[in-house]
Amino acid sequence: MANVPFLGLKTHSQKVCSLYKRVLRNLEAFYDRRNVYRYQAVLMRARFDKNAKETDMRKAVELLRQGEEELFSQIHPLPKKFATSPGGVAYERVVQSPDWVLDYWHPLEKAQYPEYFKKREQRKKEFMAMWEKEYGKPDPKDQHH
Amino acid sequence: MFKNSICFVSFFFLFLFSLINFFFFLFFMIYNYVIFLEWELISFSSMSLVMSILLDWMSLLFMMFVLLISSVVIYYSKSYMSSEMNLNRFIMLVLLFVFSMVLLIISPNIISILLGWDGLGLVSYCLVIYYQNIKSYNAGMLTALSNRIGDVFILMVIFWMMNYGSWNYVFYMDFMKNDYVMELMSIMIIIAAMTKSAQIPFSAWLPAAMAAPTPVSALVHSSTLVTAGVYLLIRFNVLLLDKFFLKILLLLSGLTMFMAGISANYEFDLKKIIALSTLSQLGLMMSILSMGMAELAFFHLLTHAMFKALLFMCAGVIIHMMNDIQDIRFMGGISNFIPYTSLYMNISNMALCGIPFLAGFYSKDLILDMVMMKNLNFFVFFLYFISTGLTMFYSFRLSMYLMINDFNLLSVYNLYDEDLVMLKSMFVLMMMSIFSGSMLMWFIFSYPYVIYLPINLKLMVIYVSLFGMLMGYMISSMEIYLMNKFSYIYNLSSFLCLMWFMPNLSTYGLNYYFLNMGQMMLKKIDMGWSEFYSGQGMFMIMKKYTIFYNFFQMNNNFNIYLFSFVLWMIIYLMILMVM
Structure with a gap:
């Protein structure tokens, strides 16, 4: 990451990958059995792959925007978090002073x-x-x- | 060494007091005996400040249960909090809590009730923020501020009661009933009890308070603190009969029961599910109380305390085993690894559902029968029976998620019970949650209630329970080909999932607007206009004029003399010319 021109500026592919990861986490919160989750994740992967070769940038940005909107409208009210990660129940419960x-x-x-x-x-x-x-x-x- | 001993000493003495209380309870019960101790502190202008203690079978029995639960919880903490650096502080806080609770139970005096009541609120705040992370701080604030409303209402009752010249409310119940203005007091008492028992407008704090360590949840937020409101209303119940507000309380507590039952089905946090089930049972107690059957509410309060404390302790063992993970989506199949804890959990769950001959059956079945005998309207009937079904629903769902489904966190794992200390302490409560129902039934209700119902109405409880069980099974067994019902009705689901947006409406919403207003006033008025017109503005004006006058006074006297000479000369010449 040494050649990133500006911090916080993401490329289109980074944004898509980030969306993909958040969508998977959201699916994990909904489908708590592993096999069911894998099935849904494969379906979701197919939806992403369908537009992976999109070369028209305007279309790609529009697709990304739609994806974000869909995720926002379907986000789980009680997301599945690991206990010690940010947002989890035991986050910063045990603080080790430097x-x-x-x-x-x-x-x-x-x-x-x-x-x-x-x-x-x-x-x-x-x-x-x-x-x-x-x-x-x-x-x-x-x-x- | 000392770490272990404080737990053991506290356990020993609390257990001993509990046993002593039990024998006293039997004695007082059999001989129908009441002790009323008064100690006059000061008396002035026909007002007497009296410290008083009331010991009757009710207070002794409740005290026995509180002490028993707190003793086993402290014993349990020895293992659960073993990695805690400040264990002494923790145990001291729990003991302080028990002391406040006992003060609340034995006092027939509204001032000492306030002392106990405020002690409960304060200590519960300290215990909720015991793990000092942001989540706990927020939850602690929510808890403290919600309970503060009740404290203020009790304070107002104290002021109002000054008219009688004493604060021993037990003597004035009948007078209060005759006086229309004094009836206001009963409304205040009801609102205070609603905050402590987390009824509908104030119910957001109870699930949030689950940020506390699990032994605290077992003692404070399931069995004792939250029932303080119910106990207060039981004590005041002579005053409360035939009030319009009591009908509103019936509606609100029925809705609480229903809302908590639904939310528990959507919740995934293990402790929050149990907290919501506590909320549901509190709604049951409050609603039966608002129909005027105080003994039934008290009976359910006691049995519920037993199995709910046990349920929380089981949850604590599971949380320890899962390395602080509370989300039930990560859990599954634990009954293969911790069979005893699973056994306890199942017993307490079944007692909660009212499976015959466990503790919950005796109180809950009696309550439901009495509700049916009362011939209430269909809405209340609906709330009661749907909530009973929902209890079965979320209990079965919880059991399915914890014990029957597959383990979901790691692929290679080994789970185990950590030590015997927790199991031993849970054993006591397990026995109690099996036997306490029938035991109390024999003690308290020496004469049978006559219940006369059609067979289908009598079996209605079983119908809704079976239906709830079926629903619990269906919702927790997930298959590939099933569609996701949650996202199918997303808006409705998130409404039900987040406790009917209760946290947003009653607490976050209110706090947000008032804090925002405060911020705006600070910015616009304190640091803005008032500063502009008084402090800084006055200073600027003074400074400006001072500089202006300085110009004449100090810097260039010669110029001014010259200028004024020329000016006067011009005026003089003009006068000459005119003349």
Whole structure:
């Protein structure tokens, strides 16, 4: 994706693929038995394949618009979501705080766990040494971050 | 070590209190004995503030059930919440909840009822937002604000009751009935009870509150908190007879029952299905209460508490096993892997449906018979029987999805019961949901109701149940050649699926417009016009004039002197010329 000219700008085929994936997820929400879902998915694939070779761009855009409209009018009110993905019931239920939060603890708080923080400081030093050994010291003129 | 011990200690003492309450209940029941304790705090100008406690068979029995359920739920939490860092906080919150509930149950005084009532609302808010993600926060706000309406109504009742000089409502029931203005109080009490028991305009919060951890749902949102409204109305039921508003309550609760039954059939979230079935049963209790049969409502309240708590605990085991997935579309065939939990689940489901000689049968069948004896209109009759059929419908659908259909998440899987702790705690409730119906029947109704019905009317319950079972089977067995009925009637389906758009109408809709109005007022009035005319505007005008005067005062005195000299000279010359 290195040659994408503008972020957020999608090609027509990307839009069609995105629509296809959302349609399949929607079918999955309706047809919860796997074999039934596969049958419906094959039918849907045939509908997509029928227009896959469309060369007239105006027609293709119109077809895409119709497809989006159809999906919107048929979207399941209770979509099938995995529990820990966005929109799922357990999304962000267990949040793991990033490691650097520990560096911002108050000294009094840090004093509650003296051994851990002693070891942590030691490890930070060792990591710095390892980094400098591998990549050298940072350039003092290099101020950007 | 301490983690496990707090669960065990709480379990032990709650269980002990429950047993003690049971024996006291038997004693009070047999000797028809009531204890009324009063402790006067302060008395001024013929108003007395009294802390009072009422112990009769009803409060003792309800307390026994609450304590029993909470003890097993806490025991269950030891395993269910074992990965929780702040288990102590969780158990403390649950204990606080139990305390508020007990305060509500034993108080014949509207002020201490408010204390218990508000405690319930607050603790349930804390428990709903226990998993601190966005979904829980939203659900918690919805719950707290919906319940807040009821709290405000109880507060208004307190103010109104100042006219009597005391808040012990039990003494004033008959006076209140005679006074037309005081009847307003009964309407307020009914509205308060409707918010707590999630009747129709306020029912959006109950399914949303399922964001809470499952033990909380088992204790709070199925068996105890939501029945607080019903209990309050049972206590006030002398006051409520022959009210027009009670007829509206009958309609609303009947519709709640029907709406929840339909929505449960469209729902796919395991806990929300059970919550909607709770809502349906609450509608049943409220509607039988609004016909004036308080004992029947109380009876159904108790049996329902048992099997619904069990159902939620089974759901918790399943959710744990599925790694937090609650969608029943992912589940299936679990009875091969967790046979005991499936057994408990089936028993509680059957008790819910009213299969003979389980707990739900005794209360539900009696209620339906009494409804038929009452000769109500066809609409109410229709609501009752369709809802009974719908209960069978969604229970059977749930069982089909969970136990009979294929597993739908992974292709290689191994499911298992995690440990005995959850199974042991569920065993207690399983026994209760088998026996409590007949037990309570013998205790509470010492004399039989005489029921006289044509054979087909009597068998109507069985007809609708069988029909519901058939529908449940048909809707959950999906075949390739069947067409999708959901998308066929898409608009109607999504209307029924989203609880008749109740969340949008009663909560999101209202919140949206008022918040929008607040935003507009902030932008246009507070930060706009009022700022323009008072704060910033005045400052700008002052600044402008100050700069203008400064021009004369400070900068160029010489110019001004010169200018005024020239001006005066011109005027002088003109005067000369005129003269």
